[in-house]
Amino acid sequence: MPFLVDEAIDYLVRAKNDQRLPQSYLVTGPIGSGKRELVRRFFAELNQVKTAETHPDYHLVEPESKSRRILVEQIRQLEEALQMKSIGGNWKFGVILDADRMMVQASNAFLKTLEEPPGRSILLLLTAIPEALLETIRSRCVQIPLRPAVPSQPDKVTEKLLAGMAETLRRQPDTVAGALTVARLFQDQLALLRSDIEAQHEQQLGEQTEVYKQRTDGRWLQREEERLMVLTESRYVGARSALIDHLIEWIGEAIRIRVGIHEGAPSGSGAEIFAEQHSVPQLLARYKSLVELQENLARNVQEALAVEVAFIRAFGPEEDTVPIRGQAGLSATPP
Known part of the structure; x- marks a missing residue:
């Protein structure tokens, strides 16, 4: 059953405390389910910091504004960033927003990163359509399905x-x-x-x-x-x-x-x-x-x-x- 954001945070914190923290997650759910909020809170909890997206160890990739696709160059830049040493031994996050928008070359490049993730890094793919991702990518990630606390109302x-x-x-x-x-x-x-x-x-x-x-x-x-x-x-x-x-x-x-x-x-x-x-x-x-x-x-x-x-x-x-x-x-x- 899909989690609320608070429930998912509790699940992830327990995994951390039990020292069984995977390095790759697939966070799924419809618009308004809190996928991005979950990742921000997870980063803050894991590294004991107040902010996430402005932190130098938090690396976000999202579709290009014109093409609405994620390109292979973006994935390569992400991998280079994750190879860098973190600040104070923090966990580094590689977050891919709207991961279903990855081009084929980008998906293949990311698959290689999944197979050998950089040390002390966590990879998180966020999408409303996980079925649009390669099966080889989905199978290598722990899935965290979310549901909205209150169903969003269209205008x-x-x-x-x-x-x-x-x-x-x-x-x-x-x-x-x-x-x-x-x-x-x-x-x-x-x-x-x-x-x-x-x-x-x-x-x-x-x-x-x-x-x-x-x-x-x-x-x-x-x-x-x-x-x-x-x-x-x-x-x-x-x-x-x-x-x-x-x-x-x-x-x-x-x-x-x-x-x-x-x-x-x-x-x-x-x-x-x-x-x-x-x-x-x-x-x-x-x-x-x-x-x-x-x-x-x-x-x-x-x-x-x-x-x-x-x-x-x-x-x-x-x-x-x-x-x-x-x-x-x-x-x-x-x-």
Whole structure:
């Protein structure tokens, strides 16, 4: 049964006191289960320090901001850092956040580190989708499954999207029509998000103009408009990425249900039905199609086409049963 964070800390402290502390852990659980909090507290407890992530013996690797992948160069840098002498004999931590985002080369490089971990070091992989990791990596780690103390509640935009998606997939499972309906629901919510962001910035600009119009020249207003335009796009991209992450987590819930880990999956989310309809390999392929959507959007591909292709792969028929229109047409738009 998955732990709460406090229960997991007690388990790890007992292992330390009994002098049976493994050097590699796989910390799993849905969003909001406290994976990162557990690792920080474990480091602080083990080394008797107050802070973790700012400590020189705490080494964190996470997906690159653009590609949303963990690259082999990052794993090599981590290994080099763990080979260094620790401060005052502390335990060194190598923490990989969203470990399921490791590229193949990165996974192979990390496997070598797992086989011969540096002295007085602990390796921790954090992921909501452990099934996406190599079996050879999973088998070498002690698994620490977590569950959230209080199930996280999605915001209204996400809640509306998930409800509409669940209903559509119930009525039109594994069809191109159903997948494109979900894509339109997603794009409708994106349009609302952009509209809200723009409205907030227009209000902010209006308030600032009223305050400063007698104190500055017109150039200030132009610069402020340009700044808010850039900020609008940045906030929109962040909101879009967060919404896709919720869809990735939804399929992740289906995977956990399929393999028999039911904790953390909200009742009525539709993930249960989706899990029943697909095998684990099929669910993983659908999960990866949304991860690839994040990567494609980071490369400035045409948004509508990228969403259409990804949603057909994630929510439509199996790929070998239908040609996907425009599949070869995903290319970055020129700056």
